[in-house]
Amino acid sequence: MKETKINELVSQMTLEEKAGLCSGRDNWFTKGVERLGIPPIRMSDGPHGLRTQSGEAKGFNSGSISAVCFPTACTIASSFDRELLRREGEILGDECQAADVQVILGPGVNIKRSPLCGRNFEYYSEDPLVASEMASAFIQGAQSKGVGTSLKHYLANNQEHRRMTNSSEVDERTLREIYLAAFEGAVKNAEPWTIMASYNKINGTFATENTHYLTDILRKEWGYKGLVVSDWGATHDRVAAVEAGTDLTMPAEIETDAEIIKAVESKKLDERTLDLACKNILKMTMMGIENRAPETTFNYEEGHEFAREAAGQSIVMLKNEESMLPLQKSSSIAFIGRFASKPRYQGSGSSLINSFKVASALDAAAAEGINIEYAEGYSIKEDKTDQMLRAEAAATAKKADTAVLFVGLTEQMESEGYDRKHLHLPACQNELIEAVCAVQPNTVVVLHNGAPVEMPWVDKPKAILETYLGGQAVGEAVVDILFGEVNPSGRLAESFPKKLEDNPSYLSYFGEGNRVEYSEKVFVGYRYYESKKMETLFPFGHGLSYTTFEYTNLKLNKKEMTDKDTITVSVDVTNTGHVFGREVVQLYVSPEKGEIIRPVRELKGFDKVSLQPGETQTVTFQLGRRAFAYWNTEAHDWYMESGKHAVQIGKSSNDIVCEETVNISAKPYLGNKNYNANSTLGEFIEHPAGKQFWDENIGQFFTGLAASGMVKQEQLDEMGIKPGDEVSEENVKKFIADSERQGNGFGGTEVMMSLPVSIIIEFIPDLSKSGMNELFDEMNQK
Template sequence: MTLEEKAGLCSGADFWHTKGIERLGIPSVMVSDGPHGLRKQEGETDHLGVNESIKAVCFPAACAVASSFDTDLIEKMGETLGEECQAEDVSVLLGPGVNIKRSPLCGRNFEYFSEDPYLAGKMAAAYIRGVQSKGVGTSIKHFAANNQEYNRMSCSSEVSRRTLREIYLPAFEEAVKAARPKTVMCSYNKINGVYSSENRKLLRDILRDEWGFEGYVMTDWGAVNDRVKGLAAGLELEMPSSGGMNDAKIVKAVQDGTLDEQLLDRAVERFLRVVFDYVDHRNPDAVFDREADHKKAVDIEAECAVLLQNNGLLPLKQGKKIAYIGAYAEKPRYQGGGSSHINASRVTSAWEAAQKKDRNVTYAQGFPFDGDVKDDQKFAEAIELAKSSDVAVIFAGLPDSFESEGFDRKNMKMPDCQNALIEEIARVQPNIVVVLHNGSPVEVPWADKVSAILEMYLGGQGVGEACDRLLYGEANPSGHLAETFPYRLEDNPSYLYFLGDGKKVHYGEGVYVGYRYYDKKKIPVRWAFGHGLSYTSFAFENLRASAEEMDDEGTIEVSIDVRNKGERAGKEVVQLYVSDRNGTFGRPDKELKGFAKVPLEQGERKTVTFKLCARDLSYYHEALGDWYAPSGSYEISIGPSSDCLEAKTTITFRTKKLLPFTVDGTTTLGELLADPRTAAVIQQMMAEAQKAMAANTPNEEAADSGDMMSAEAIQAMMQAMPLKSIVSFGMMNGEQMEGLITVLNQTIGAV
């Protein structure tokens, strides 16, 4: 292979195809946007979806699928998407998106799973396993710290190492280690001043050396900054084509010695390995059965919808006169805008589904599908219909113009015309159900005035049929929120930092993202992370652990019995949280470390078991450069949501890991007492000091007068005392102190 050919393979042939080399039998293959459907464009192509793509099945977006808390479900969805890709000869499906929902305002939140990295990672791994089981690659994105649309192509995400490791990288880590995606897509933005596309720390040190990634790294479309630096850092494929400009730069760099040709060879090898893996698993007999896949989309969405509140009005009773109000009843908003926009093969609205089933339903538009315009006549018609009906079901949410790739939301509000109509109907109709179609949380000032709220999210082309099943009890809601719904935007932890100044955005909230923040600050929220209701009820009983203690190499199994104590079959999401009870500074109150979705018939009981290891108890210690859990007590809590933990137990953890520690004059006695390597030396020194102080104690009369410090005060003062101060207090001289420091460092092994 010539130098020019090798350089050429490192960029696309056009918008959606890689280059081939006919004389060497290297094929050109196609990649296509996902993640919740196949957006295969034909003819003129573009990245943001302005031009037409083939008819395909639009599955629920990630915002909905994550709410299923069901890894089996998303894996099966992935299998279906993989089969569709094979039928359309697409080698790599560009997804899933696992960026953390740092703020409700990110315009692309509908494409991302969760505010929680554990949940996002597990869902992503399942999706990847499903797609790749069909011989099609995936491209997990956007690596990394891509959490806003504003200036996403140039802004620098300023994030601490601990925050990166605990919040923004774990979903990628889990997916890479557990599911081995064929490709990783780097993001547009900088991370701490270095573009992702040329960030060696991310692309080589972490992704490959630590996590063992074996595929190739590709850019988001147009994300290259310096192509030669990028290739050296671990960026294999630039998309789309640069018209030969960057290929020539690679050639020149090799020729003048600024780029080692072995790095280019390695990049080409990684790229070709993925290409030929697809070729070897090509299935020309695959069929894209749009009708069958549409039914799957309906079934999946029925598992994703979240019943946020219900005073007993749902499920709707047959024979009742029901008013459907709002444009989304007739024309549902079922997907977001931008590069993931699917040309849906068919869409059935809730209004159509009700008509097909001969429901006793009438319809009034009330407000428009897009925009925020109040039509007085349509308002009046909707109010009158609601007044004359037994129940009003209002289909509301966010219009296309409110959330999309390319821009961020300005606030968490729904259109004023929608809020106003809900308020007006609440004055004349006590029985109101609000069905929400949105890709991220919204403020709901009318929540206490309505009977039930059903969150459908952006539920794909089957959203209307799934909604009909749920409203009338043909399906039992089983989704739980993968993100917190705060009462107002100002409560969000990123509120003071989000978007930044256009050049940099500081992640000043650190690890306190989503429920981690609301829990720590004890801020009330509208609906907590993990929240979701059902038409039945469940009991959590008999929590037990396989052992009381665990060490660095060990594991503990935690089991609980879940019982359906209601009157119909249903599914419960069992969530396990871990809490550090050692007073460790800077740790959230609790963190999700296990979940399972459990189907239960009426009266049925099942046992759910989770396995915990040291990593599940740990935080990222920057000085250690590794995960660390201090020895001590850890609380294990299990329940149906983060704010409803019905069973708890405590385990003891013992670690042999020792933190980096160098002693100098500013080291406090408290620090030395807390470290097992130095505690004995300091305890002996303090005992001798206390003896000396006792020998100089005033007589009892002076003690009784209150002139003496209490023993507790003396102890606290000594704990906070730096070594350099013990000279001032006459406990030893300077030479003795320097000797003590030397002994302590030798004991630690720091010298």
Template sequence: MSEMLKHQDIINEMTLEEKATLMSGQNFWNTAEISRLNIPSIMLTDGPHGLRKQGGKADHLGLNKSLPATCFPTAATLANSWDKELLYEVGSYLGKEAASENVSVLLGPGLNIKRNPLCGRNFEYFSEDPYLSGKLAAQLVKGIQSKGVAACVKHFAVNSQEHLRMTIDEVVDERALREIYLEGFRIAIEEGKPKTIMTSYNKVNGEYANENTHLLQDILYGEWQYDGVVVTDWGGNNDRVKGLIAGNQLEMPSSGGITDEEIVEAVQSGELEESLLDQRVSELLTLVFETMPPQLSKGEVDLEAHHTKAQEAAKKSMVLLKNEEDILPIGDASVAIIGDFATTPRYQGAGSSLINPTKLDNALEALQELGVNIVGYSQGFKRYGGRSNKLKTEALQLAKHADKVVVFLGLDEGSEAEGIDRNTMELPDNQLELINELAKIHSSIIVVLSGGAVIELPFVSQVKGMVHGYLGGQGSGKAIADILTGKTNPSGKLAETYPLRYEDVPSAPYYPGKEVTAEHRESIFVGYRYFDSANRPVLFPFGHGLSYTKFEYTNLTVDDTRVRCTIKNIGDFGGEEVVQLYIKPEKTNILRANRELKGFTKVYLEPNEEKEVMIELDQHTFQYFDTKEDKWVTEQGVYEIQIGSSIEDIRLTESIELEGKQTSEEELSDRLFNYYHKNIHHISDEEFHHLLGFTPPNPLWDRNKQLGYNDTIAQGKYKKGLGKLLYFITLATKKTLEKLGKPLMANNVMFVMNMPFRQIPRFSNGKVSEKMLDRLLKWINLW
């Protein structure tokens, strides 16, 4: 190579086989060790909101228990805090626990965009907005890495659904790719400087993410100047050599030497330049030597202090959605507590981020400890669905004896999990029936919600108060109690829009894709960018969240680099306010959202206290991605700076005029009529293909094709004989587990159903050989 590599001396001593060995894991969680060269093994492990280090049998889906660790609120919850300092603090606590267990790489945070409310992993992601996602993720990364542990942002990129995630081709236009799906990663990488990034399972516009040269070479290593390591998601390798060429260094987990041989053969045949392999080895060695256990900032972990921090994080992240007639705080009123989640909290998601908490609060006990006048508790409904007149009747009778009724509703553990998407945005029927019956006999109802994603709330007009706890981690019970009683003033703001119904969601007609492709026909109009631009009513807007006090906004000033205004607490409670900055072009000749979030800050104020707050502007504040010029540009014109408490509660405005690219009415193409008129639910093939600039593949599987390595058991349903038998056995297993009350295990069956055949030899470490797999496929393809 023309330049001396950082670890050239070590590489000179390595055999070709040793170099290849370093490019894959030694086992499920560790990199390879080469003791003769003093190259140690380092450990990578989950997760985004708590340490999931498995002491026994390893797995990727949370099946086997991990060592106890603090379970902090999930990303979907923390995002509602809009608190960058809090995210840094949580990150530092995560890093400290990881370092204490000799974990070198913590696999998180996840910052994919919440394209659709039904995505099974939305609880692991921050927001529908890339700016908010990126800014918060950057702080979490900095906090984790302050302890010497490497953070690993994921899943790069466009991992928008769990359905067929290991084979699906996410088809998205370049503008949406850059502005929506990559922008959060850019911010997190440029500001947080993570040492590792994880590629997603899916394809992006026809190429697997892990071997996608546009994503990895052109953008990540090229434009963003990333200097860290790229690791596959577990089992996310398709073609090992293509992945190396594109920029990947590390395949996880171990493939039992299968892909090591592929690398050696590629070098020997001339397909892969050994100098490029040397470069990847050097890049990985940098990570290994910087994060090996002696380099980590270790110290004694005070688990009680970490639990207190988890409680604090939950308090700052919960959202007061409704408070009619100031029904909250609950005060001295007698209270009936109803709902299974009050005693058995739903506090985290499922799958690879499943944490074994060090302790666990519940709301009922926390309310009792605070001296609330509780007349009784009733379970109210079966947690996993199904009618119970006995439970419902008990709840209705209890409610009659209380001044106020607090009802805990939400999504159960099987509703949100890695590997499977939700099939509805609704709460279970038994919960809806209960709240409707309660509303008939009681006028003072407060609902506490649990869940990691948007849900429909048709009963909102029937209740006076509503607190959304999201998935608040192991301290959520105490946090909810403090908010209900007024010990803590809620300050969370929604990081996603709550539509009136699922059909209103811009991606609803196109989600979750079909069999081959997932077409992002809504383009840039994700979340509030659609609802606000199309002037569609919503239940709760992006950025919404109430407080027990009120804030006054005054004195807006704007210059080239910053915006300032004064915030005053004019109420009776001390509290925090999230000040949000939106940019609105007054006139535009290009396709763009009505307005976009481009800044925020959180400020605490005592009653009658006022402070001047400042929000920085940057080069991307006014820009859009010009696909013709292949770069970010500013459109010339007048822009309105809007400061508010939510996207629908703008308090201050100021206009500025900017120089930039001159655009014309000619750019309003007739071939994109529905896009420009925001008829996003009715995008035709012709319009979408024109926007893409190419024709995507047929979204359906070829029913007559021979199944191969990149096909799945799910496709066996179109075959006869063994293929169909395997499909129905897998499906029957899932249904049986559901009937046995094991929803998490049932969900994990879908991982097997949708796993490409190519992964069987690799996941089995060669116990099922490629020759055996070839014979299996031959039998499947006989019919």
């Protein structure tokens, strides 16, 4: 009925009304068509809080209503908890309904290609699986409340530097395995109402005008049925945008509506394409209006309590030497650093929330009756050490049993609109950490930052907590962790390099002019560090707990797999400590080295379990073809590579605790290969006809080898091979293994499979050249 109604409305619209519908009325509202009873609907910034204006306010930053600031994406992704993200979406959905907002702009799944990106605090992870799973849960939660979401920023929008003009130059495989994958999972699993096309170009074409990604992949391949909206001001050519699949341009572009009218009248733009855009807009409009619940009341205090819980589940304990934490409330404790009294808890830019209240760690400790000595330690106005503040901080720390330092990046150091230039904390803060650690051996560092920082002092404090930008209740959450009311269970959703220069994108990150080459390809974050065996400051997936966990009984339901199979993986996880805790179980797939250049391991599953002391849970994963596949750029499809693949369970990307192996027999891609005498033996026997030839002639090949002196007849005698005999696969494997072990000059599997067929056939007597050419012709028939 809804589709029929939408079609009817579009058929009644004038060309002018259709063109007008495809751009906003102002900064936040879509246009309506009063004559046909089509109302406008309201969009609002997000995603970790509601940033909207009351009434008909048109400004971007003026008059934002009070709202709850939840932990930012960089924080809550560290929870690795889908249910927590779903609950966040549900609560934000209720808040949107109470404020009469129909669509909230978020979540952001752009990959953290570099820790320099000024907007990384709005994004979940360097890993596409984590990003898509967190986003899916958030979207499902918000949309269950009748509020639409806008998955952003599509596509390859990974830096703020020249974000409106640069072209992200990315090869097909890298896009598929890393950057598109983050969107793909969320689109297929959660069906967001809208997807936001980004500012940048992708391989030379603006995202808002890119038919390949908006229509061919998003709609035709993934089956997306929702609305594509431009990022605010991202449309450069209204006609090209509509033609490519950008339905709605925001904000108001009333003066360019005439361009669409002119293009339809001149037949440059097919009116049916315009009609389709209007239908997508009307579908969103009708969902927004039909799901409006203006009677919804929102409990801000309950929202605040959830923000506290979410931050507590997301804070990462990076270090805890000598079980420094948790602290005893009765001990003498010093809180040092301005962020203890005025925490930095959110980023700057379009997601800036007018928080209805903010709880600092000092306030939270006082509310718990904990006696704390406080010293400001540093100024955030300038990066210059105040000698008096530092001396006061050192003295306060020295006389306490424990010093807790609250440090981090300032608002001026990371924001939407510009990128960081380095990974340093303010110099005055680094100096303060050194000074306090020099006089107080029992020092804890609490970090407030939206992305990784370098830690030249990492060996000095006994404990380090990463809070990221933890939302308005972060102070309470930190106190909960410090004193053991909450057991830390956050895990890093990104790698912390030791220094900026270690990052795989370092040499090409900002680009040259308006071109940014993604030269690291699929080796983003831990995929690079683990493959390079490069030590990080803290690896992807790392995080400590106040209890301990043991993994046992890893099982695969099958050890052989084809590209049509699914395997079930199970592992037992036991809380071997003395307190309740939550553990993030991480599953990685590690292929043996083959023809395709691949990361040494990739995350293919994760789950978070809650365990009482002594309790055991069995965690189960399902792995299908995609978990083992790479993107084949010749076939333009996912392909599995035959060979052994390790299924690994890890506490981080760098801490694998158990593994089992599955052997994959996959159908090779033969489509564009040109078989000839220069093909390698490995390529040749991938083809059924080549494999049949090899099986029939392998005995003659070994006889020829012996006759030439390349191998000794004694080796063949040991295997019982005589001239003209059929040679079993078992004997071939034995021969190759013996060659590898003895280094007899012939070489092992890798050498043999890399030999050109021309050399192989030299050792097969009575083989005609014409016969081989006929075989190659047969193999090359498509």
